[in-house]
Each structure stands twice: as C-alpha cells, then as structure tokens.
Amino acid sequence: MSSTVPSAVKRPRRPKGRIGGHGWVAPVLLILPTVIVIGVFVYGLIGANINTSLQDRHTIGPSQGFAGLENYRDLFTDDDFIYSLRNLLLYTATFLVGTLCLGFLWAWLLERKSRGESLFRAIYLFPMAVSFVASGVVWRWLLNNAEGDRASGLNRLFESLHLGFLANPWWTDERWGILAIAVPAIWQLSGYVMALFLAGFRGIPEELREAARMDGASEWQLYRHVIFPQLSPVALSAIIIIGHMSLKVFDLIMAIAGQTNYTTQVPATQMWIEFTRGDYAKSAAIGTVLLVIVAILIVPYLVSTYRQERRR
Amino acid sequence: MNATRKALAAGLAALSLLAVSACGSDSESGSTDEVEVFTWWAEGSEKAGLDALVTVFDEQNPDLKFVNGAVAGGAGSDAKNVLQSRLQNGEPPATFQAHAGAELTDYINAGQIEDLTDLYEEKGWNEHFPEGLLERLKQDGGIYSVPSNIHRANVLWANPAVLKKAGIEADTTYDSLDAWIADLKKIKAKGIIPLSIATDWTQVHLLETVLLADLGAEAYNGLWDGTTDWGGSEVEAAIEDYSTLLSLTNTDRQGLDWPDATQLVIDGDAAYNIMGDWAEAAFQEQKKTLGTDYTAVPVPGTDGVFDFLADSFTMPVDGPNPEGTEAWLETIASDEGQVAFNKAKGSIPASTTADTADFGEYQQTAIKSWGEDEIVSSLAHGAATSVNWLTDITAAVAKFGSNNDAAELQDGLVEAAEDNKPE
Helix, strand or coil, X not given: CCCHHHHHHHCCCCCCCCCCCCCCHHXXXXXXXXXXXXXXXXXXXXXXXXXXXXXXXXXXXXXXXXXXXHHHHHHHCCHHHHHHHHHHHHHHHHHHHHHHHHHHHHHHHHHCCCCCHHHHHHHHHHHHHCCHHHHHHHHHXXXXXXXXXXXXXXXXXXXXXXXXXXXXXXXXXXXXXXXXXXXXXXXHHHHHHHHHHHHHHHCCCHHHHHHXXXXXXXXHHHHHHHHHHHHHHHHHHHHHHHHHHHHCCCHHHHHHCCCCCCXXXXXXXXXXXXXXXXXXXXXXXXXHHHHHHHHHHHHHHHHHHHHXXXXX | CCHHHHHHHHHHHHHHHXXXXXXXXXXXXXCCCEEEEECCCCCHHHHHXXXXXXXXXXXXXXXXXEEECCCCCHHHHHHHXXXXXXXXXXXXXXXXXXXXXXXXXXXXXXXXXXXXXXXXXXHCHHHHCCHHHHXXXXXXXXXXXXXXXXXXXXXXEECHHHHHHCCCCCCCCCCCHHHHHHHHHHHHHCCCEEEECCCHHHHHHHHHHHHHHHHHHHHHHHHHXXXXXXXXXXXXXXHHHHHHHHHCECCCHHHCCHHHHHHHHHCCCEEXXXXXXXXXXXXXXXXXXXXXXXXXXXXXXXXXXXXXEEEXXXXXXXXXXXXXXXXXXXXXHCHHHHHHHHHHHCCECCCCCCCCCCCCHHHHHHHHHHHHCEEEECCCCCCCCCHHXXXXXXXXXXXXXXXXXXXXXXXXXXXXHHHHCCC
8 A cells, every 4th residue: 555655646637537446536526517407407307397287276375186187188279279279380380481591592602602692692691690579579579460552561562563462361370470570580580590501501521522423423313313312400400490480480480470360370479378367277288288299399309419429 | 927017917817806896886876865766668759758757856856866667669678677677686676667567466466566545545645646546446355456558459540531432431430349330340341440450469458448448337347357258248249349350451471560550540531540649749749739630539439438457666675775666656647747747748647636737638537537436457558467477368369360260269268268267
C-alpha cells in the first residue's frame, strides 16, 4: 500500500479510468441532476396528469374518488371532442402537405442556382422568426370576413382584383374553417422545410449526379432514382417536426379566433377551456389523449433512429 | 478544474442557494401590515378605479400597506388561473376580486372563501346596500363578498344620425322585441348594419337580454333556480328572436371584441349595439354627448328591469392577514370608497347612501334605475350562474353562431341546465 500511494500523488491528473474500479461514479454524478429533473418534471408530471385524468375531479375542489376510464369514455362520446379531433386531423394534413410541397418547391428552385439565391432564402426563412401569436394578430385581420365597405384583408384584395367570388368566411366556416388557420402556419414554416431540403440537396455529392448522367439517366430518372432516395430522411425529419408542432397547435388559434370560437376548436384549446373552468379531470384526459397522439407520431421515429445509430 | 475555478463554482452554487432561500423567506414574511389585493384591473379605467380606491384605503388605514397583486390579460381568465393555483397551494392573497353572485359557487363549494354574513351584521352593511342586491348576492343563506360597483347589462346604445338616415325617429321607444326587429329590418334594407355584435361572450350577452325581454323578470330568474323550463316554448320563442337578431348583425363578429362592436355605432357604421354600461367609457373617451351623439336606453322589452352585475371582494379562508382583509372590505363598502372607485371606473355605487351628485349624465340615469327597478342577475358576467354553467352556455351559443341550428342550441341549453342546476 505504502508504495502505491506516493505514485498516485505524483500523477494526480492522470485519468482514473478503470484503475480504481469506480469509473462509473463521475459520469453517473454528472448525469444525475438531469435524470432527476427530467424524472420529476417530465415523467413525474406525466404520471400526475394521467392520475388526475382517472379521478372524479370536475370542480376546483379535491377529487371525489377514482373514476377509472370514465373521463375518457365521456370524451369519446362527446360530439364536440370528436369535432375537435377531426379539426386537428384536417389541420395537420393541410399543414404537412402545404409546408412539404412549398418547402420542396422553393428548395428545388434555389438549388438550381437561381439568381439572388441568398436573398430569397432569407425572405422565405424570415416568417419563422415571427412568433405564432404575433403573426396570428396580423392574420386575424387578413382573414376577416367583414362585408361591403368594411371588408378588409384578403377579402378586400380579392374584390379589388375583381375576384370577388374568392371572398369567403375563412375560419368561421363550420366545415372547413380550420383550414384557414393552416394558411398562416404554412406561411410561417415552409421556409424552414425549405432550409431542411436545401441542406439535403447540398449533401448529395455532384459525382452521383454526374455518374447518373453518364449512365444516360434523364433528368426525371435522376431525381426519381438518385435525388429523392437521398432526400427521404430529410423529408421524414420534416414530417416529424412539422407534425408534432401541428398536433400541439394552440397559440395561433388563440391569437386568430380566440378560445371559445367553435369552428376552430382543437384538443389543446378545449383543454385550456376545461382547465380554466376547473374541470381538471377532463382537462387532464384531453392532455393525455394529445400526448398519445404525439407519441404515435414520434416513438416510431425515435426507435428507427436509435436502430440506425446502433448499426453504425 | 483548478482551485480558483472550483472556488468560483462553489461560490456561485452557494449564492444560488441563498437566492432560493431568500425567495422562500420573502413570500413567507407576508407581515401583518401588508394587504395584498388580487385583481385583474391592470389598465384603463379599471386601473384608474383601483388607484382611487387605494388612495381612500391609505387615508382610512395609514398603518396598513396596500400591495397590488394584479394579473393582467385574458379579460380576467389568466388572473383566475393564477389565483386558483395559489388558493390550491394554500397561499391565498389577503383578498381577491370576483364577480358577485353565483360565480362564487365554486369557491364556496371548495371551501376557499369565508361567509361574511356576520361581518355584514356587525358593520351594518345590510342597511347600507339595497335589499334587492343582497337577495341576489345570497348563496345558501350566506353572503360571501362585498360589492364594489354595479354595472347594468341591458343597455341599448344607438347612433341617432344613423337612425335618421334609415328614416327612424331617434326617440322611438319599443315595448317589445318584435316592434324593434321590424325597424332593424328597415335599417338593413338601407344597407346599414342594424345591430353590431362581437365575439362569443357578447353573443351570450345578447341572448341574456333577449331572454329577459321575452320571458320577463320573473321567468328569467326562474331559469337559474329551476322553476322555468329551458326546454319550454317560451325559451324556444326567445331563441327564435335571438336567431333573427343575430342575422341582423355584422358578419365579422367572431373577429371582434366589444370595443370594436361599440365603435361601429360610434363611427356610424351600425345603428345599435347591446352592451353593458362600461361602453359609456368608450363614448366618453371620444367626447360624445349623450342625447345628441348617442342614446342609451334599456333594451326593448326590459324597461323597468335592471340586469345587474357587480365586481366584489372576498375573504379567503386562512388568509395571511384577516384584519387587513377586513380593513380593505370596509374601504370597499364605505361611501368614500364607492364614490372614488365608481367615478373613476364609470360604473355606479352599490350603496344607496353614497353621494353621487357629480356623477356623469348617463350614470345619473343608471343610479335612478338602480333605486327604482327590479334587479335581476346577469348571465354573461357571472352573477346568475356558476362558472361551469356559463362555460357550457357559451359553448352552445358559440356553436349556434357557426351552424345556426336553433333546436341544437335549445338542447345545449337544456343539457347545460341539467348538468349545473343548483340542487
């Protein structure tokens, strides 16, 4: 013992590694705060939320006992909740298709080395810098449905362009109103999807294209068999990112239509209304349903990324 | 990591601990001379009213310190969420603002506010406030808050110049909604918006006044205690009138709030607006004169009825400073407090003994009606129903606004009553 101690003193900075057999202590200590914080504030609170959703707690008072799945049964027999789920589905589909198509189109145009590329790139990306609430206030004005002399925003524009037939009630339409909310969302995030695709395009080596051309591929075949397969991971990331943002939509609707407006109800706004009135169990049940919907989208993606990384 | 860095990190960690513990002791220290008053009066005439109240409070209680606990935003809904989390965590403010009446039900059932019946007795407030109001404030035999101001909900605002353009005498009075609707249709034929309205809660406000006009005060009160049938033919007829009126409003209602709707009347884009008498402040701010630039009369069919709502203050259970709370409530009830607050806010005092000689012209008419008329509770502003009931009614009305299905609206109202009716 006496001989090992001085040698350790001589070289105090030497990484301990596996020598002491306590190599796991430092990393565990380092990671512990994060584990505790995430454990309590993410998973602990998810647990608490699920627990609340199973209680008979429909007033601001304490729980009246365990209710089991009754709150969920009530939710899925409630026409208004089904309507808000349908709205969410429509909104997500429109938002995804819109941003992917526009984003890809812009990226494709810029990738062809058009003039003023950096200018357009900045212009397309700029809307992303604006918060949903701020842009919502502007779009609330653009998408309003006043008539006659008081018409303003897009309806006014249509009329002055003699396209009056295009004027419509926007987000106040019972069936398709929610699609009007997708318009500003698409405007804001297409630029972001463009940036993703542009990075994807840039990541494809020029040699691959040259090789394809040497082999006599037409421009379409080049895209179909060389470019698109290389872009599919980018497209998947875009779908995940836009998709989960879309499922959580709340601020944009609050800014444009307000919380009580019927035609733009989605689960998140209903959750807010139920929370504000003190129906904590119903609010928590809606929150859990939203979490499950987002998980259905995210978990397969995480699993596949994890597998890919392990393969490397 | 060298020694100085280590020392620095340790120092920072210690400092942050100190900061945390300092915060903790701050909130604990709520010393007995501080009175935290929780409101959503953060701007405009409401803030002016609160400031005027504080001046009176400081004069009456030189050794107490007012602490402003106002939370802005969302017309009070943000404040209510913050308040609820504080109440649930056992950290109530000394007193908080709430609409007087049934909106307090949830707080009472959850055991969060004190019954003030004894305090009313002790301070002689039972003689201080009109009997009709005390009746409306009572819940389960107790009174749980002290009203600071009174607003009237059933007011019809009109622009005489617009009426003249449509060939209608400005001083025409209507006994019923039917006669008025006939004139509204004439106005529409001239291409003018007959009645301006805004987002969902203002539609509930309109429905409330239509119910009051068609059912009369007694049957209207019966809606809240279960003696009037929501599914009956009377309500059905009222919904029909409501539907007709809604068809005579501006199309962009969902995108507006009440100031925008009132502005349409001020600007001459619309003939009428039904709104509570806080709209008076909007006319005053733009230097309009009652009688020439605008008129304010009870909604047709509701003459002689005062559809009231009031802000009020409560005493939370286990409050940090009960004596301070009592002092604040005493300021609220005092004539000086009532006059100072209401002159600044544009409402009228709840007490009958307050000196109101130098109040504005509209306010004088409201004070007169307040003394003479039958008093009923407003639905849209928390006097008539619990928060839950109002939320359900608002949802049904919002749905009607988009699909115009009268039968569905009535079903929704019946269901809301069944779910929320007091036993």
